[in-house]
Amino acid sequence: MKKILLMGILLMGLMVVAASFDELWERFVEIRSYQDTEAMKTFIEELENDPQTFEDVRILALYADCLREYANWIEGDAKKEYYEKARKYAEEAIEMDPNYGYSYYVAGAAIGQLAQYEGIVKSLFMLGDFDKYIKKAMELMPxxxxxxxxxxxxxxxxxxxxxxxxxxxxxxxxxxxxxxxxxxxxxxxxxxxxxxxxxxxxxxxxxxxxxxxxxxxxxxxxxxxxxxxxxxxxxxxxxx
CATH class of the missing domain: 1.25.40.10 (Tetratricopeptide repeat domain)
Structure with missing residues (x-):
C-alpha cells in the first residue's frame, strides 16, 4: 500500500512539472509574439529564481532561449552578454540531456548571433560549433x-x-x-x-x-x- 501511495505521489509530481513547463512555454510564446521586453525581463528573473529551471532540461533550454530572444530585442552592451549567457545555459542543457534537440538549436542560434561581434577569422572558427549544434538539432527535431x-x-x-x-x-x-x-x-x-x-x-x-x-x-x-x-x-x- 505504501509503495502504491509513493508511486502516486511521484506520478503527481511529474505531472506538476509537465504542467508547469506547458504553462511556462505558453507564456514564452505570448511574450515572444509581441516582443515585450519588460515582460521578458520579468520572466527571465522568475526563471532565474526558480530552482526547477536548473533541474528540468526543458525549462533550462527555455530559459536559454528567453535570454537569446531578449538579446534580439535590446540595444547596447548588454546584448552580447545575454547571447553569451544563452549559449552557456543551452550548453548546460545539452550536458544534462544530450538527446533534447531544443537545447542544440538555442546553443547554435546563440553562437550564430555572437559571431557578429567577432572578426572574420574568429567568426569562421565559431562556424564549426554552429554547424555541430544546428545539425544535431535538425537530426533530433526533423x-x-x-x-x-x-x-x-x-x-x-x-x-x-x-x-x-x-x-x-x-x-x-x-x-x-x-x-x-x-x-x-x-x-x-x-x-x-x-x-x-x-x-x-x-x-x-x-x-x-x-x-x-x-x-x-x-x-x-x-x-x-x-x-x-x-x-x-x-x-x-x-x-x-
Missing part, C-alpha cells in the same frame, strides 16, 4: 523548421567558400513546407534571392510576405517583415 531556417541562413550569409545559395534555397523551401504560415521564412528566402540577383523571385516572395496573414505566435516579427518587404518592393520598382 519536423521543426527553425533549425532548418538557421542552417539556410548560414549557407546564405557566410562568405565564400562556405556559402551555398542552392543549398540555402533547398533548406528554406523545406522549412516552408513544414510551416507554411511562418511569415519570416518567406522573408529570409526573398533576401536569399535578392543576394542571388534573382530579383523576380525575390519580388514574388516579398509580395507573399506583404499579403499573407500574421502568424499568431510571431506578431511583432511578422509586422517587421511586412515593412521590410514593402520597402524592398518600392525601392526596386515592384508593386505589392
Amino acid at each position: 519536423d521543426n523548421p527553425f533549425p532548418i531556417i538557421a542552417m539556410a541562413m548560414r549557407y546564405r550569409d557566410t562568405p565564400w567558400p562556405f556559402k551555398d545559395f542552392e543549398k540555402s534555397e533547398e533548406l528554406f523551401m523545406k522549412a516552408i513546407r513544414l510551416d507554411p504560415k511562418y511569415v519570416n521564412a518567406y522573408l529570409e528566402l526573398a533576401i536569399l534571392y535578392d543576394k542571388w540577383k534573382k530579383y523576380d523571385n525575390a519580388a514574388r516572395y516579398y509580395r507573399k510576405v506583404v499579403t499573407m496573414p500574421l502568424h499568431p505566435n510571431f506578431i511583432k516579427a511578422g509586422e517587421k517583415s511586412k515593412e521590410e518587404a514593402k520597402e524592398w518592393l518600392e525601392e526596386h520598382g515592384y508593386g505589392w
